[in-house]
Amino acid sequence: MTSSPSPSRKALSKIACNRLQKELSEWQVNPPTGFKHKVTDNLQKWIIEVTGAPGTLYANETYNLQVEFPQHYPMESPQVIFVPPAPLHPHIYSNGHICLDILYDSWSPAMTVSSVCISILSMLSSSPEKQRPTDNDRYVKNCKNGRSPKETRWWFHDDKV
Amino acid sequence: MTEEEVAMEMEAVEAVYGEDCVILDSNPPHLHLHIKPRTAEISSQQFVEAVVRIQASSKYPDEPPRISLIESKGLDDQRQKHLIGIVQEKASQLSSSLMLVELCEEAAERLTIMNHPDGDCPLCLYPLFPEDGWSKEMPFMKLMSCFHCFHCECIIRWWNWLHTQKDTDSKSGDTLHMRRGTSTHEGNSGSGGQSLGNCPVCRKVFHASDIEHVLDLVGAQSSQKDSGLIQGEDEDPLLQSDSENVRRERFEAILKTQEEKGGLVQPKKNISVVPGMYLPPPAPVTASSNEEEAGHSREQGEEAPKEAESETNSSSSTNHRGRGRGRGRGQNVNRRKPNSQDPRKPTRQWVQRAREDDK
Numbered sequence A: 001m002t003s004s005p006s007p008s009r010k011a012l013s014k015i016a017c018n019r020l021q022k023e024l025s026e027w028q029v030n031p032p033t034g035f036k037h038k039v040t041d042n043l044q045k046w047i048i049e050v051t052g053a054p055g056t057l058y059a060n061e062t063y064n065l066q067v068e069f070p071q072h073y074p075m076e077s078p079q080v081i082f083v084p085p086a087p088l089h090p091h092i093y094s095n096g097h098i099c100l101d102i103l104y105d106s107w108s109p110a111m112t113v114s115s116v117c118i119s120i121l122s123m124l125s126s127s128p129e130k131q132r133p134t135d136n137d138r139y140v141k142n143c144k145n146g147r148s149p150k151e152t153r154w155w156f157h158d159d160k161v
Numbered sequence B: 001m002t003e004e005e006v007a008m009e010m011e012a013v014e015a016v017y018g019e020d021c022v023i024l025d026s027n028p029p030h031l032h033l034h035i036k037p038r039t040a041e042i043s044s045q046q047f048v049e050a051v052v053r054i055q056a057s058s059k060y061p062d063e064p065p066r067i068s069l070i071e072s073k074g075l076d077d078q079r080q081k082h083l084i085g086i087v088q089e090k091a092s093q094l095s096s097s098l099m100l101v102e103l104c105e106e107a108a109e110r111l112t113i114m115n116h117p118d119g120d121c122p123l124c125l126y127p128l129f130p131e132d133g134w135s136k137e138m139p140f141m142k143l144m145s146c147f148h149c150f151h152c153e154c155i156i157r158w159w160n161w162l163h164t165q166k167d168t169d170s171k172s173g174d175t176l177h178m179r180r181g182t183s184t185h186e187g188n189s190g191s192g193g194q195s196l197g198n199c200p201v202c203r204k205v206f207h208a209s210d211i212e213h214v215l216d217l218v219g220a221q222s223s224q225k226d227s228g229l230i231q232g233e234d235e236d237p238l239l240q241s242d243s244e245n246v247r248r249e250r251f252e253a254i255l256k257t258q259e260e261k262g263g264l265v266q267p268k269k270n271i272s273v274v275p276g277m278y279l280p281p282p283a284p285v286t287a288s289s290n291e292e293e294a295g296h297s298r299e300q301g302e303e304a305p306k307e308a309e310s311e312t313n314s315s316s317s318t319n320h321r322g323r324g325r326g327r328g329r330g331q332n333v334n335r336r337k338p339n340s341q342d343p344r345k346p347t348r349q350w351v352q353r354a355r356e357d358d359k
């Protein structure tokens, strides 16, 4: 699997378009450190190259993020995954899905692609060891047909259970 | 000009500005004028204020008084200079006639025009107040709890989205959209959930009354315009509920007062606002994390099918919670961890569960 199918492949609303054009032009002026937007003519799907920060486990490694925008972005969160091969990380599944709260229920429309990227890099940078989530195999198996991580129920869970 | 005339002018100034005017000397005139935007009867509409000093010499009015800024709030350097510059210019134009009231008026008028925050709207990323005189101007507002500012249109669109989501979600027995520590908690019963929200920037809880004046604005605008369909958004039908009508009436009362005072609160005639947003029912797979459901699972685990439960258990042994750190643009730091508002549950973790297991 190289990519998930789009969330629903509905064209961007006009508001989403305006907002993304603005984000793109700001990105071009001031891209977040460690990231490179691979230019395409597709506003709805960005491929972003990320380079591991110096001094971390992922230094000098590069990976590709795929960011797909739903019709009602930024009300709805973008779908963000690593294009496999994904970095080995306790919160990143081998199919590229990322367990990061702001991508799902903690999303806020005041966040941007740029701020999401910075969060992902900081998640990578703070990793103490290179390993997959313990439930990786089961999860990946369940994601048949390249399902979107937004369809996964990432939910809180009480420790005492 | 006689001393008497100058003295009478000072009396006039005092009469007009009352407490907002502190007279330090009546001849030659020297005064401090405290100005607020004339639209700012409602504190939520006030973004700037200033104290201007007008100090005349004994040659007044042949020699125009000196104008300076003693104090200001919400004005960047550029706007401070602009404000003073304009009043100074007015003073030179009027030299040799008595001008104090006119200068004070000019200052108040200018400040009123400047009654806007700096920077971009966090939702659409376009300037809250386009200074280029070219871009479309849109009304904006601030949240009283945190002073974050948004275009009215943008925050209302977001607010409606939240509630549309929530409605659809609860109808389908699916997820509740708002997060823990927000209205799902405090206002979970019935329409009570409408009353609280979280600032999109800092997640600080605000009350619906905080944005009520904006709902008013939106209501008034849609009543003035026949069409609620604007901006070419084909999915935006007009919002026309009873509560909108009530809001509109209240707004029009305010509007009347503002007009009498020459206020700017009056909505721009040519501006279009999207009052609501029709959202198609979410695709059955649109699921975000679900506090309510998580709650159920916590209580009984009844709704969690077996496989999900076993996943839960296996996952709970890992620290499985991703955290975004160092969010961009310097904003939004510390606003994650919605659960941190709930001290009873300090150690929750992320667990995922496959969607097809749900029903």
Ligand SMILES: [Zn+2]
Residues within 6 Å of the ligand: B121, B122, B123, B124, B125, B126, B150, B151, B154
């Ligand atoms: Zn905006």
Ligand SMILES: [Zn+2]
Residues within 6 Å of the ligand: B143, B146, B147, B148, B199, B200, B201, B202, B203, B204
């Ligand atoms: Zn705020």
